[in-house]
Amino acid sequence: MAVSEPRLAASLAEVAHDSLQDGDEWQVERVESDDLTGVEADRVEISGCALRGVRLTGSRLEHLRLVDVLAVDCELSGAMLTESTLWRVEFRNCRIPQADHRRHWTG
Numbered sequence: 321m322a323v324s325e326p327r328l329a330a331s332l333a334e335v336a337h338d339s340l341q342d343g344d345e346w347q348v349e350r351v352e353s354d355d356l357t358g359v360e361a362d363r364v365e366i367s368g369c370a371l372r373g374v375r376l377t378g379s380r381l382e383h384l385r386l387v388d389v390l391a392v393d394c395e396l397s398g399a400m401l402t403e404s405t406l407w408r409v410e411f412r413n414c415r416i417p418q419a420d421h422r423r424h425w426t427g
Contacts, residue, residue, distance in 0.1 A: 326388040
């Protein structure tokens with residue numbers, strides 16, 4: 321199976337987030353250095369986004385859906401990504417030790 325790179329728009333809106341709630345959708349955004357440590361949310365969708373330095377340490381994100389996402393220098397230590405879907409997602413220099421990504425699907 322060939323690996324596809326994320327498809328990102330040439331211009332992304334710069335957005336800062338201080339929380340993540342059930343059903344949130346981030347679309348076509350550039351998100352940098354947000355600290356979302358320990359957040360708990362269900363059915364979040366992030367698509368067409370570039371994430372840099374985002375901290376999700378110890379977060380619980382069930383049914384997370386990532387589509388066309390580039391994550392650089394992000395921290396996901398101990399994150400629970402149960403039943404998540406990842407399509408065209410690239411992690412560069414991200415810390416993901418002890419992250420629980422059981423029962424996830426990628427494409």
